[in-house]
Amino acid sequence: MFTPLPPRLASPSPPGPPVGGVGGLVPIRALTEQSRPALLRHLLALAREDRYLRFGHAASDRQIAGYVRGIDFGRDEVFGVFDRHLELVAVGHLALSADDPGEAEFGVSVLPRGRSRGIGTRLFERAATFARNRGLHTLRLQCLSRNEAMMRLAWRAGMLVRASDGETEATLQVPPRSLLSHFDAWMRDVIGELDFAIKRRLRRPPAARPES
Ligand SMILES: CC(C)(COP(=O)(O)OP(=O)(O)OC[C@H]1O[C@@H](n2cnc3c(N)ncnc32)[C@H](O)[C@@H]1OP(=O)(O)O)[C@@H](O)C(=O)NCCC(=O)NCCS
Secondary structure, X not given: OEOOOOHHHHOOOOOOOOOXXXXXXXXXXXXXXXXXXXXXXXXXXXXXXXXXXXXXXXXXXXXXHHHHHHOXXXXXXXXXXXXXXOOEEEXXXXXXXXXXXXXXXXXXXXXXXXXXXXXXXXXXXXXXXXXXXXXXXXXXXXXXXXXXXXXXXXXXXXXXXXXXXXXXXXXXXXXXXXXXHHHHHHHHHHHHHHHHHHHHHHHOOOOOOOOO
């Protein structure tokens, strides 16, 4: 069933506060094995309701730890937005389907302090670009139908939305890759790495001055 958005979702919302980064860009960095502890801290910081929205059930700390342990960084694409303390404010996880190598499912979480600034949308765009450059044909996301932010995000991205029993599945047919989509991904990666390197440098305590 194709579900048009209810009018309250289809109307434009007031813009949130400006996003950090150069020219409104959100610096997104790919996560690796080394990121597991930061990823775990990020997910454990989600309140019960947010865990419900993210995982489809109010995941316990133990279940979240299991989820983080189980991520295959070699197969999936996991990426995030770091604050100046190098804590993860937001995380996107593009999990490649075990059944169909052309499909992947997107999951996302943004801590309350980072919301309504376009970060969730930027993470989705990053996932879509990654899927495109990997030659995937379909990107899916699942959420509760009452999750207005995700419904809006799916609608804005032009996804096909199917709803039943309070749950929604949205699908995006991924366009073929191009030189521009590779360049776009490369640029975003450079910005994400630069941002992280600068924040890491700023975090270091200043070197002790040599005594004169
Ligand atoms: C869903 C979530 C990722 C959105 O992140 P975000 O950074 O706030 O998203 P954006 O700022 O890019 O906003 C996306 C859209 O939702 C709208 N929006 C944001 N917060 C909203 C809210 N509380 N109510 C209604 N709409 C909201 C934005 O205005 C935007 O719509 P627009 O482009 O038409 O203006 C975040 O709220 C979250 O982590 N929630 C808990 C976990 C979850 O629900 N995960 C998704 C399941 S996989």
